[in-house]
Amino acid sequence: MATEHLPAPRLSAEDVRHIATLCRIGMTDEEVERMREELALIIGEVRVIQGVDTTGVEPTGHSVEGIHTVWRDDVARPAMSVSDTLANAPRREGDYIRVQAVME
């Protein structure tokens, strides 16, 4: 397979920290090291796809062939009860969900 000729993917500690920041996940140095290896393996799997010969295949934005333009009429339906909505909230204040402040 063509993938065998691709260089093994490598992630720097900086790449991992960048992704962690985007996901707002705090990581220790050891965790970053572990993720460098584990993420590289996952990306390696994705690379298999890059080896597929796609000559003559139309590009698509979706994996399901032949399905398009699925939509609905503009009809409003009753929403969930507020108590159901808030049932899974880690913390609430009145009818609001209370979360830690995230400052940009």
Place this chain on the structure above:
Amino acid sequence: MGVSGSRGHCYTWRVMTEYEPVIGLEVHAQIRTRSKMFCGCPADYHDAPPNSHVCPVCLALPGSLPVINREAVRAVIMTGLALRATIAEHTKFDRKNYTYPDLMKGYQISQYDLPICTGGYLEFDLDGQTKRVGITRVHLEEDVAKLFHRIDPATGEPYSLVDVNRSGVPLMEMVGEPDIRSAEEARQYLMKYRAILQFLGVSEGNMEEGNFRCDANVSIRPKGSREYGTKVEVKNMNSFRAVYRALQFELERQARLLDGGKRVAQETRGWVEERGETVSMRSKEHAHDYRYFPEPDLPPLHISRAWVSEIAERTPELPDEKRARYVTHYGLSAYDAAMLTLAPATARFFEGVLEAGGDGRAAAIAKPAANWIITEFGRLLNDTRTQIEESNVKPAHLAELIGLIEQNVIGTAQAKTAFEEMFRSGKTAKAVVDELGLRQITDSGALADSVRQAIAQYPQAVDDFRKGKDAASKFLVGQVMKLTKGKANPTVVAQVVKEQLEALR
């Protein structure tokens, strides 16, 4: 320049003469649909208690799937057509990934490389000239939850409250080309875009209420330069006035930096209304790493040309079309026509007056109707901060008042008094005229006494008239008007004055 007050003026001038502003706007408008973009929750959350318009799709509960609201797509196509944009045959949705508490899913469903509309332009008038600004794209996405930032009084720690009602409301983003060259142009462009959306009925366009929002990319470059300067993104402008002030401030700030040999930093700045300035928002340099990818939960959309034609045929009259029609059909001035087409409610009122005026009378009452709406009515609405559609005065009331003036039942001065009372009480013109006794005196017999009284009071005027001074009779007409508290019909008074003077000759 030591005086700080004059420094602002100096820089306004410098921005205009030494530098060329380059401004591009991104405008988000909520689309007026009954249900949300991807689920059946009611989209109108105006008076809804927090978190009451929410479902598993809004909350991104496992297993929930989005389904596209066709009406929202239709609204974007209609807007694109009004902007002369190209409507895509194939379009799709993409995930814009970022982690913030206003996003339940951890991504916003938006459009990346295949937006519904591309290209097009928007035109507006400024200083008697038509300015054209290019449109880059218009795409469809979903609004995010509303956050309220608080400080815990016990610990002093900041926290946020989340209201998910707004999450999933259809949102149309229009990205304009950086063709705008001043803060005033930006304001005019934005007002024109809002008018188009309002006339199409696709958005409320209310900046104060947050259903019409605008961000600006601002840079300046030395006049004549072809390269762009470093651009700054300005956010948090919550009114048309704020847009003007924020851009004016930002342009001057950048001119000062460049004049001082400094560089403009590429950053996001927020407009702080109370301070009248833009301030840097600490923004991480990789904050814009959104890792877009095609939304796997939504199959692509094919937009048939037949549907586009159908939408085009059903597009309501646009403000520019209305304005042109008012000038050609009703003989209104360009200014009056422009004023009446700033907002659909004003145009609706105007057309309502013409309709109430009766068959074949539209052209005759168009000019007085326009005058009343723009001047007296406009002033009273402004003074009382009332929306025209919520006013006590209805189109039929104004049509009736115009009719009374036309038939000489009341004079101009009385009409103003009558209108103020109509505005206050909501009563019809006829009722107000009778109640306040504003009817004009047109009976020459009834006016004869007043004329005799004026002549007796001013013998000098009679002498002057004998010597051939025409002004003397005009003076006497004025006196009679005073005696009758303005209620006499001036034409009839002039006639009676002339008759009596001739008799004395």
